[in-house]
Amino acid sequence: MSEDDSVLWSLAILFAGISFFAIGGVNALLPEMHRQVVDVQGWMSSDRFADLFAIAQASPGPNLIIVSLIGWEVGRVPGAIVATLAMLGPTSVLAYYVGQVWHRFRYARWRVAIQNGLVPVTIGLVAAASFVLARAADTGPITVALTLGTAVALYFTRLHPLIFLAAGAALGVVGLI
Amino acid sequence: MPQPADGDPGGANTPGLAALFFAFSGIALMGFGGVLPWARRMMVEQKGWMSSDEFAELLSLCQFLPGGNIINLAVVVGQRTNGLLGAIVAVAGLMMSPVVIVLLFGSAYLRYGHLPEVHAALGGVAAAAAGLILSMAAKMARPLFDRGAVVPLGVAVAAFFGVAVFSFSLPAVVLVLAPASIALAWRKSA
Numbered sequence: 572m573s574e575d576d577s578v579l580w581s582l583a584i585l586f587a588g589i590s591f592f593a594i595g596g597v598n599a600l601l602p603e604m605h606r607q608v609v610d611v612q613g614w615m616s617s618d619r620f621a622d623l624f625a626i627a628q629a630s631p632g633p634n635l636i637i638v639s640l641i642g643w644e645v646g647r648v649p650g651a652i653v654a655t656l657a658m659l660g661p662t663s664v665l666a667y668y669v670g671q672v673w674h675r676f677r678y679a680r681w682r683v684a685i686q687n688g689l690v691p692v693t694i695g696l697v698a699a700a701s702f703v704l705a706r707a708a709d710t711g712p713i714t715v716a717l718t719l720g721t722a723v724a725l726y727f728t729r730l731h732p733l734i735f736l737a738a739g740a741a742l743g744v745v746g747l748i
Numbered sequence: 749m750p751q752p753a754d755g756d757p758g759g760a761n762t763p764g765l766a767a768l769f770f771a772f773s774g775i776a777l778m779g780f781g782g783v784l785p786w787a788r789r790m791m792v793e794q795k796g797w798m799s800s801d802e803f804a805e806l807l808s809l810c811q812f813l814p815g816g817n818i819i820n821l822a823v824v825v826g827q828r829t830n831g832l833l834g835a836i837v838a839v840a841g842l843m844m845s846p847v848v849i850v851l852l853f854g855s856a857y858l859r860y861g862h863l864p865e866v867h868a869a870l871g872g873v874a875a876a877a878a879g880l881i882l883s884m885a886a887k888m889a890r891p892l893f894d895r896g897a898v899v900p901l902g903v904a905v906a907a908f909f910g911v912a913v914f915s916f917s918l919p920a921v922v923l924v925l926a927p928a929s930i931a932l933a934w935r936k937s938a
Contacts, residue, residue: 588919589918589919590814590815591814591815592814592918592919592922593814593815593816594814594922594926595811595888596811596816596817597815597816598881598884599918600918601881602911602912602918603911603917603918603919606915606917606918610915621870621871621874622857622861622867622870622871622874623854623857624874624877625870625871625873625874625877626850626853626854626857626870626873627850628873628874628877628880629853629873630846630849630850630853631776631777631778631779631845631846631849632776632777632779632783632842632843632845632846632847632849632850633776633779633783633816633818633819633842633843633846634816635816635819635843636843636846636847636850639846639847639850639851640850640851640854643851643854644854648851651847651851655843655847658815658816659815659816659819659839659843662813662814662815662816662819662820663815663819663820663823663835663839665813665814665815666809666810666813666815666819666820666823666824667823667824667827667832667835669809669813670809670820670823670824670827670828671827673805673809677805677808677809680934680937681934682812683933683937684930684933684934684937685812685930685933686808686811686812687930687933687936687937688926688929688930688931688932688933688934689926689929689930690888690892690900691892691900691901691903691904691907691929692903692904692907692921692922692925692926692929693888694885694888694889694892694904694907695903695904695905695906695907695908695910695911695925696907696908696911696918696921696922697881697884697885697888698882698885698889698904698908698912699907699908699910699911699912700881700885701878701879701881701882701885702878702882702908702912703911703912704874704877704878704881705875705878705879705882707874708871708874708875708878709875710871714871714872714875715875717872717875717876717879718875718876718878718879718882719879719882720879721875721876721878721879721880721882721883722879722880722882722883722886723883724883725879725880725883726883726886726887732880735876735879735880736873736876736877736880738872738876739869739871739872739873739874739875739876739877740869740870740872740873741869741872742872743865743867743868743869743870743871743872743873744865744868744869744872746865746868747872748868748869748871748872748875
């Protein structure tokens, strides 16, 4: 097995494995992706991860495209394809079959208990995602203020998130970050 | 017979494969930071593929299942309208353009990422996007605060510390906290 193949296998195993833990969506996985990609596999620096995260956020499409970009960084186009398919394939097969029997247990007590029980875990994981990413993007008081200011503004208003991403880019270009 | 609300044709139409592909491409390309509202607008209000109630049912399914919510939605809508091929076509429609676009951005980054201005701009975007995600967590947590649900909030804090502060692996944190949290939710539902 060549080195290229072994990187592709690592990508496939990593993303297929963690995809089942994407409870409440892909954002819950961001801290684990950061930990795996930066600390465990050593594929990139935390700085680089923050850059890729920014690019994915500024691109249109599902949150899952951060996975395509990580795959691309590690193994270019084959890496992107393998990582994306590994991330969405197994859970899509599950959705395909569960979708056909969902009406049978939509109101079942155990189904409601699972969903309600997972909500607090998801909240903690999404909050952890913001913390890990804020730390990766942190270059000083301005970035911290930008993170907290964006969070407060988006919590209390219905402004479009892109406004804040654009403001962040502008602050960077003028040299404040 | 209940009348569908304004802008809700009641789900009378069934899409073919090409319509599925282009609809999910459109949804994907319109959605920055959350594509689900766009999915609802297109499938319920514009195309009339399903009623509001059916969409709400699908949404609860897609949020229940692991993985990307919108991916799951594409799979289930594709399956219900056009079987296996429909599911594949809907997911392909959803992913193809966004992946191509993000890789083009990635290639530009490879070329210009060393420029200090580019790196600083991306740093600003990442910091703001971290704030966006924090606001999502706060919005999800709000009903728990309103109800004074101390134990679930404790679970959320434990998940946060486990992952963010102690850097435990995600599977470990979920496999410890989720069963406990589900058991509590089960007892509460009695």
